[in-house]
Amino acid sequence: MDDLPKSQLLQFTERAMVLARRAVTRFSTRYSRKRFTLRQHVVLLCLKVKKTATYRGFVDELIEMPRIRDALDLESIPAPSTLCKAFDRLKMAVWRVLLNVSLTDLPVNGIAGIDASGFERAHASTHYTKRTNLTIQQLKTTLLVNTATNAVLDIHVTTTRKHDTQIAPQVVKRNADSIGVLTGDNGYDDQNLRQLTRDHGIRPLIKHRAFSSPHKAWNARLDSDLYHRRNMNETVTETIKQKHGAFVRSRRWWKQFRELAIKCVVHNIERTLSVSRPV
Structure with a gap:
């Protein structure tokens, strides 16, 4: 053997x-x-x-x-x-440490993309959802992804309907040292978020909502090569869902959060093996 x-x-x-x-x-x-x-x-x-x-x-x-x-x-x-x-x-803190450690052998650059997706709560606790008056059927999961190796830098999960612009600042602050350029779609179009990134020395490549002609002009001047790398977020999310399930098995919300964090750790380990594997 x-x-x-x-x-x-x-x-x-x-x-x-x-x-x-x-x-x-x-x-x-x-x-x-x-x-x-x-x-x-x-x-x-x-x-x-x-x-x-x-x-x-x-x-x-x-x-x-x-x-x-x-x-x-x-x-x-x-x-x-x-x-x-x-x-x-x-605890969740342990899995966050493991997520950070899983990046050590990956060639991570400073270009990161942020995007959100939903994971099904097929086994959510009926008692919990009733007690908190929740009717949402999915966990809103925001991933910060490095575009060089499709590695997950950070994860944020919520059971509420928080807007992307309310979640992004927390993710940016936690990872400011490892981000040089932040890409995002127009769901992250917020002046406070743009100012926060600049305060941390991060270049925001976030598409504007095209409400007027200046917005359309600003979008046209975006660095298209860098901006379109945000598509890697969708690739990573779909990869995780296809390989490890688009759902969580745990019944309690805090277990569901940890389960999604483990999915990201598993994804990073697989990326490490894929990068180091000889062609």
């Missing part, structure tokens, strides 16, 4: 384990039973999302994956409830 070439799934597992070692400690607390490490939980949850499987279905597949278990140094198979509880314990 050792003579067999490494599958893409095995390469993904090994890469995810390298990132997990950089991002999280070995155990969450000194009182841990130490049967499974925190890093093993992180990689297993990434594999579950990559395979778009349920907890029970993924554990069943893991039984037939001896090379994956060896790569993770798993001495036993975790129960589905074990992985579910690990997902509950790992």
Whole structure:
């Protein structure tokens, strides 16, 4: 078996384990039973999302994956409830750190695009949506994407109907050091956002709403080569939806947010392997 070439799934597992070692400690607390490490939980949850499987279905597949278990140094198979509880314990901040770490081996330039899309909440809690008077059926997910390697730099998720111009400033402030040029469609046409980007030394390439002749003239003078790179946002979003599902399985909103963050981490790991893979 050792003579067999490494599958893409095995390469993904090994890469995810390298990132997990950089991002999280070995155990969450000194009182841990130490049967499974925190890093093993992180990689297993990434594999579950990559395979778009349920907890029970993924554990069943893991039984037939001896090379994956060896790569993770798993001495036993975790129960589905074990992985579910690990997902509950790992906060959104952990996945944001892992998302940042996943960018370390990608040739990221300073040109980023921002765009929003919706993910279906097929298993949303009826009690929660009723209690908060929510009727929206999708999670509004805003991705900040680097146009050089189609890597996800940041993610913002909301259950509300916030306008793009209310979400973008928060994303820009979090990533100001890694953005040189920000591209966006006319949904992000807001003078406050333009001023915010300039204050952080970022060049805004955001299309104006064509309400008058000057707006049409300004749009015509946009750097078309740079501006059209914002199409990479749509490419990344569709790739994530096709490969890892256009929906979330979790029932609680905070779990749904984390699930989408894991999808972005998985996407970045796959991009790293794709860039480093010889042609």
